[in-house]
Amino acid sequence: MTIREAGTLGHRAAIVGAGHTRFGALEEGPRALLRSAMDGAFSSVDRGADRSALAEAFLATLGFGGWQIGNASAILGEEAGATGVPATRVENACASGGFALRAGVRAIESGASGLVLVAGLEKMTDVASARRRYWLGVSGDTEWERLAGLTFAGVYGLIASRYLHEHSVGPEALAEVAVKNHENGALNPNAHFQKRISREDALGSPRVADPLGLYDCCPVSDGAAAILLAPAESARKYTDTPVYVDGIGAGSDHLAVQERPHLTRFEATRRASEAAFHDAGIDRRSISLLEVHDCFTIAELLALEDLGFAAPGEAAALTLSGATRRSGRLPTNPDGGLKAKGHPIGATGVSQLYEIFLQLRRAAGARQVPGAERALAHNVGGAGATATVSILSAG
Amino acid sequence: MNPVASAVRWGSYLPAWTSGGRRVAAPDEDAFTLAVTAAERVFEPSESDSAVGEIHLVGDFPAVVDWGFGAFLGHAVEVFRHPGGVASFRAALEAAARADSGSTLRIVLAAELPEREGSAPGTKGASIGAGSVALRIEGGDRAEASGRRVPDAPSVLDAARELWTSRSDPERVAWAGDWALTGDGGRPADLARILDASNPPLSAVSEGAYVPRPRYLENLPSRWRLIADACDRCGTRTFPSRGACSNCRSRDGLRPFALPRDGGIVVASTRIGKGGQPTEFDGQVAATGPYGVVLVELAPGVRATLQVADGGDSAVPIGARVSTRLRRLYPMEGEWRYGRKAVVLPTGTANG
Numbered sequence: 001m002t003i004r005e006a007g008t009l010g011h012r013a014a015i016v017g018a019g020h021t022r023f024g025a026l027e028e029g030p031r032a033l034l035r036s037a038m039d040g041a042f043s044s045v046d047r048g049a050d051r052s053a054l055a056e057a058f059l060a061t062l063g064f065g066g067w068q069i070g071n072a073s074a075i076l077g078e079e080a081g082a083t084g085v086p087a088t089r090v091e092n093a094c095a096s097g098g099f100a101l102r103a104g105v106r107a108i109e110s111g112a113s114g115l116v117l118v119a120g121l122e123k124m125t126d127v128a129s130a131r132r133r134y135w136l137g138v139s140g141d142t143e144w145e146r147l148a149g150l151t152f153a154g155v156y157g158l159i160a161s162r163y164l165h166e167h168s169v170g171p172e173a174l175a176e177v178a179v180k181n182h183e184n185g186a187l188n189p190n191a192h193f194q195k196r197i198s199r200e201d202a203l204g205s206p207r208v209a210d211p212l213g214l215y216d217c218c219p220v221s222d223g224a225a226a227i228l229l230a231p232a233e234s235a236r237k238y239t240d241t242p243v244y245v246d247g248i249g250a251g252s253d254h255l256a257v258q259e260r261p262h263l264t265r266f267e268a269t270r271r272a273s274e275a276a277f278h279d280a281g282i283d284r285r286s287i288s289l290l291e292v293h294d295c296f297t298i299a300e301l302l303a304l305e306d307l308g309f310a311a312p313g314e315a316a317a318l319t320l321s322g323a324t325r326r327s328g329r330l331p332t333n334p335d336g337g338l339k340a341k342g343h344p345i346g347a348t349g350v351s352q353l354y355e356i357f358l359q360l361r362r363a364a365g366a367r368q369v370p371g372a373e374r375a376l377a378h379n380v381g382g383a384g385a386t387a388t389v390s391i392l393s394a395g
Numbered sequence: 396m397n398p399v400a401s402a403v404r405w406g407s408y409l410p411a412w413t414s415g416g417r418r419v420a421a422p423d424e425d426a427f428t429l430a431v432t433a434a435e436r437v438f439e440p441s442e443s444d445s446a447v448g449e450i451h452l453v454g455d456f457p458a459v460v461d462w463g464f465g466a467f468l469g470h471a472v473e474v475f476r477h478p479g480g481v482a483s484f485r486a487a488l489e490a491a492a493r494a495d496s497g498s499t500l501r502i503v504l505a506a507e508l509p510e511r512e513g514s515a516p517g518t519k520g521a522s523i524g525a526g527s528v529a530l531r532i533e534g535g536d537r538a539e540a541s542g543r544r545v546p547d548a549p550s551v552l553d554a555a556r557e558l559w560t561s562r563s564d565p566e567r568v569a570w571a572g573d574w575a576l577t578g579d580g581g582r583p584a585d586l587a588r589i590l591d592a593s594n595p596p597l598s599a600v601s602e603g604a605y606v607p608r609p610r611y612l613e614n615l616p617s618r619w620r621l622i623a624d625a626c627d628r629c630g631t632r633t634f635p636s637r638g639a640c641s642n643c644r645s646r647d648g649l650r651p652f653a654l655p656r657d658g659g660i661v662v663a664s665t666r667i668g669k670g671g672q673p674t675e676f677d678g679q680v681a682a683t684g685p686y687g688v689v690l691v692e693l694a695p696g697v698r699a700t701l702q703v704a705d706g707g708d709s710a711v712p713i714g715a716r717v718s719t720r721l722r723r724l725y726p727m728e729g730e731w732r733y734g735r736k737a738v739v740l741p742t743g744t745a746n747g
Binding site: 144150209258 | 605610614618634635641663664665666667672675677688689690696698699701702709713734736
């Protein structure tokens, strides 16, 4: 166990196992999904892991629809076969998973003896449709934005309108994000959507929140994901190929977009990104792939800019150039992203880590990014009210 | 002090929609919102410190008026309710003119929504339809308004128009609004759908995102009057007002001020597709279809997210100028929640 000063180089913690359910409209209930993701995580540990030796557990979930809003973390211990483990629910809307990772890393750094479980879960499709629409907006600003009739798609619609206006770009870049992520999703057996779409499909889809159409929006999905963290120095007790967490950063912003001076940048992401790169002590050029929070296509463009991979307004051209495809110089969302893989709210941030675990261990199969050594995960809560960025490297 | 009470300022408001040549109110309008919109044309936000002593209401008003005008003005006010009709309008003007304290303002507000009252008496032969009129009464202790008695007419709006056109002292009074109260203009509406949407069940209960009534009431200064705080320490203007500066978090030296109601500029714009709205707005969308939402810069650096009222079929363009108006938002737990919405101004106009 080591407690590291911020800015010093090295590994903060290691991921030694990861599991993932299918994402989509699934038969399984929330407990079965959790169990399945955690079984996957434990069985992926090359040299085995003792469930009773879990030191700590974190459950990322919004509790969508009202299913077990209070004390859901106790279920995590039960379904992990580790009833009794100290367990905490982490809730920061769509960024719950990223913040749960951060809590897990902090637990390791605080001296947790043994493995720390970080799981994410959301069961969304079993909620009656009116109730589902109620819940889709609960993480936005309730007292002002919601009373104006805004949904999440609506908030991102406002942002997209401003982005296209400020940078004088057309909707093709948005469509290209959707096309690229569907192409990646088609290679991911866990993805909600495993089919390609054309740019014309995307541009011609029904308007959900102008200028965003149906294909600009991620789906409503069920799913769970889980990872097992170990102290970096004992990682090889579990596997020869751990994936290390080298840097982690987080930030927050005004809840309502009306109170932010800039609509087309997420200060929470910028802050998280600066902190994570400082923490990891590396340069952006050494990143091999990105998992970014593309709940709407516009969000992927903002992410590329806020994370420092494109200047303001230039993510559109970068995307249209093909640079963010798997074969490009900056592969982004090789698993299909939220857009095609699906977005079970609490599971999303953990799912990004699962993909990075596979990619950095060269185990991503047909969608493997060649030569992946370092990766970045970016998880956003709501429309930028909270965000985390983590930087990981191959062992 | 002028011994003769005078209606020194007149305001009027006509809804944007028409049916059969008469104006009809939108589903998110009622007598309260109509009256407030007319009142805003005789009373500026910057005057919010000067006291309105009495409000005389003429017409059929919802219960919200018992406390709503105090919230609208930001101070306690005595509200007198008079029934609808021209005779009642005349009585209300006389009562306002006779007020004991000649130094306070009195506002007479009349609102008519004949289409919602079916064949209500007194509307036969009325030429305008739905609308509202506000008269700001100052000075005096004698029962006169603009020096002439209210004439007989088929509706209050017709009577007000006639009174205006025959005023004896045109230099001393000002008018703001949709004068001269004609039913001309407006956009055709499907009256059956509007009426259907105007009286939804008020029984809706929140299933998720929820603004409890006390939080709704707490926010009314910002929600209804656009009150922001200017920080003496760092100069930042915070909206909505929250009791602390959004920049330096100072709680001292905050000066509340009213943002301009008119002339805000759209900085971002979307339109919520059918079926994408939060369920609170289901009834509205079923009746009047998709709606726009805009982020409006009300003053430099101060923005508000507002639903678009009386909107058309496409998203409002960025750069458009809007006026903000009090409207019904949605029914919750037995009552309407009210707040400001944005109305797009025709190019070249400064206020609505």
